[in-house]
Amino acid sequence: MPLIALAPMEGVVDYQLRDLLTSLGGIDSCVTEFIRVTDTRLPPRVFTRLCPELINLAPNHIARTPNGTPVAVQLLGGNPELLAFSGARAASMGAAAIDINFGCPAKTVNRHDGGACLLQTPERIYNIVKAMREAVPTATPVSAKIRLGFNDRSRYLDIAQAAADAGADRLTVHARSKVDGYKPPAYWDCVGEINAALAIPVVVNGDIWSVADYLRARAESGCEDVMLGRGLLSCPDLAAQIKAHVNHEDYQPLSWPQVLQLLFSHYQAGKQLFPKKYLGDRLKQWLAHLKRHYPGAQVFFNHIKTLREEPQLDAAFFYALPELPALQRQGAD
Numbered sequence: 615m616p617l618i619a620l621a622p623m624e625g626v627v628d629y630q631l632r633d634l635l636t637s638l639g640g641i642d643s644c645v646t647e648f649i650r651v652t653d654t655r656l657p658p659r660v661f662t663r664l665c666p667e668l669i670n671l672a673p674n675h676i677a678r679t680p681n682g683t684p685v686a687v688q689l690l691g692g693n694p695e696l697l698a699f700s701g702a703r704a705a706s707m708g709a710a711a712i713d714i715n716f717g718c719p720a721k722t723v724n725r726h727d728g729g730a731c732l733l734q735t736p737e738r739i740y741n742i743v744k745a746m747r748e749a750v751p752t753a754t755p756v757s758a759k760i761r762l763g764f765n766d767r768s769r770y771l772d773i774a775q776a777a778a779d780a781g782a783d784r785l786t787v788h789a790r791s792k793v794d795g796y797k798p799p800a801y802w803d804c805v806g807e808i809n810a811a812l813a814i815p816v817v818v819n820g821d822i823w824s825v826a827d828y829l830r831a832r833a834e835s836g837c838e839d840v841m842l843g844r845g846l847l848s849c850p851d852l853a854a855q856i857k858a859h860v861n862h863e864d865y866q867p868l869s870w871p872q873v874l875q876l877l878f879s880h881y882q883a884g885k886q887l888f889p890k891k892y893l894g895d896r897l898k899q900w901l902a903h904l905k906r907h908y909p910g911a912q913v914f915f916n917h918i919k920t921l922r923e924e925p926q927l928d929a930a931f932f933y934a935l936p937e938l939p940a941l942q943r944q945g946a947d
Contacts, residue, residue: 615838615857615860615861616828616832616838616839616840616856616857616860617642617643617815617817617838617839617840618640618641618642618839618840618841618842618853618856618857619641619642619643619644619645619786619817619839619840619841619842620632620635620636620641620643620644620645620683620841620842620843620846620853621645621819621841621842621843621846622645622646622647622648622688622713622715622843623647623843623844623847624647624648624718625647626847626899626900627644627647627843627847628647628664629664629665629666629667629887630880630883630884630887631880631900632644632667632679632683632685633679633680633681634850634876634879634880634883635846635850636679636681636683637679637680637681638850638851638853638854638868638876639851639853639854639857640851640852640853640854640855640856640857641683641842641846641853642683642684643683643684643685643686643710643711644679644683644684644685644686645685645686645687645688645713645759646664646665646685646686646687646688647664647688648688648689648690648715648718648729649661649664649687649688649689649690649700649704650690650691650723650728651689651690651691651693651696651697651700652691652693652696652726653693653696654696655696655699655700655703656700656703658703658707661687661703661704661707661709662707664687665677665685665687665704665709667679667685668687668704668707668708668709671707671708675708676708676709676710677707677708677709677710678710684710684711685709685710686709686710686711686712686713686755686757687701687704687709687711687712687713688712688713688714688715688759689701689704689712689713689714689715690714690715690718690723690728690729691727691728692727692728692731692732692738692742693727694741694742694744694745694746695745697714697742697745697746698745698746698748698749698750699749701714701746701749701750701756702749702750702751705750705751705754709754710754710755711754711755711756711757711783712746712750712754712755712756712757713756713757713758713759713786714742714743714746714756714757714758714759715728715729715759716729716730716732716733716739716758716759716760716761716773716777717729717730717733717759717760717761717788718730719761719792719795724792730761730764730792731764731792733760733761733763733764733769733773733791733792734764734765736769736772736773736775736776737776739758739760739773739776739777739780740776740777740779740780741780742780743756743758743776743777743780743781743782744780744781747780747781747782748781755783755784756781756782756783757782757783757784757785757786758777758782758784758785758786759785759786759787759788759819759841760773760774760777760785760786760787760788761787761788761790761791761792761794762787762788762789762790762791762794762801762804762805763791763792763793764791764792764793765791765792765793766791766793767790767791767794767801767804770787770804770807770808771807771808771811774787774808774811774812774816775811775812778812778813778814782814783814783815784814784815784816784817785808785812785814785815785816785817786816786817786819786841787804787805787808787816787817787818787819788800788819788820789801789802789804789805789818789819789820789821789831789835790820796844798821799821800820800821800822800831802818802820802830802831802834802835803834803835805818805834805835805837806834806835806836806837809835809836809837810836815839816835816837816839817837817839817840817841818831818832818835818837818839818840818841819840819841819842819843821845822840822842822845822852823844823845823848823849823852823906823907824845824849824852824855825852825855825856825859827845828840828856828859829859840856844903847900847903847904848903848904848905848906848907849867849906849907850868850873850876851867851868855867870908870909870910870911871910871935873904873908873910873911874910874914874931874934874935875935877897877900877901877904877914878931878935880896880897880900881893881896881897881927881931884896885924890924891922893924893927894918894921894922894927897918897927898915898918898919901914901915901918902915914930914934917930917933917934918930
């Protein structure tokens, strides 16, 4: 049975969206948006801001979404000592695992000694993972997420081996280099070479948009386990579809009206969490991904793309979903 993880996506997959997506089933673990570690020891409030699942945990319990899916805390930076301190603190607060981000391709992040820039120096990856593994209790897994390289894909085996030799319990590989960005194709065969070389579990990531893509990625990489990011945003029940296929179970994928109901739930929850001026932006952000899989998402996006005020957005949903219960309508008035 594959392990399916929900990928961290900065500014997109927050606490509320983790809850919504994991409630659909099929997702076995989540990773937070990265917490940047620079030149200071971070206080607990920094961790709970991006990972509210850490708040009010009972002793010896781990962070989980409201429906019970474990949540790992992801850290990003280049200072082994400070990263290790932050990892130990997050573990003491109840993080299900500590993940280290060596894959973010953003220029701002890379200019500040974080993310994919570290792929240029496998020895630094080794030092960071080793410091983290020594600082974090053995019971808390330490994982790393990498790409296949920075300027090219020539050293992915060195990069992966450095993380494994340093004590990583699991390695997730986005099947592109930093320079490749998110342009197709994903080089799943390169992940296969990593998987064959390492003794630890390897998770394949990148360009998995459908069950058919998962089967091809599994065949080329030899990895049963997968991390889904944009694929889950474009098809929210993709993890459940994969699990059903692997188990030879009948499964009816979500229809566009069902997804629109999810989008409405996302919108309603956002009213409690974010300033009203951002509600439309959050909707449009998710619709941009949903358009890949659902033609109806493009229609709805066109309808709301110029709308910003809450009453207008409410009305758009009630027009598109006339079957919305009266209680929901009243709650949005």
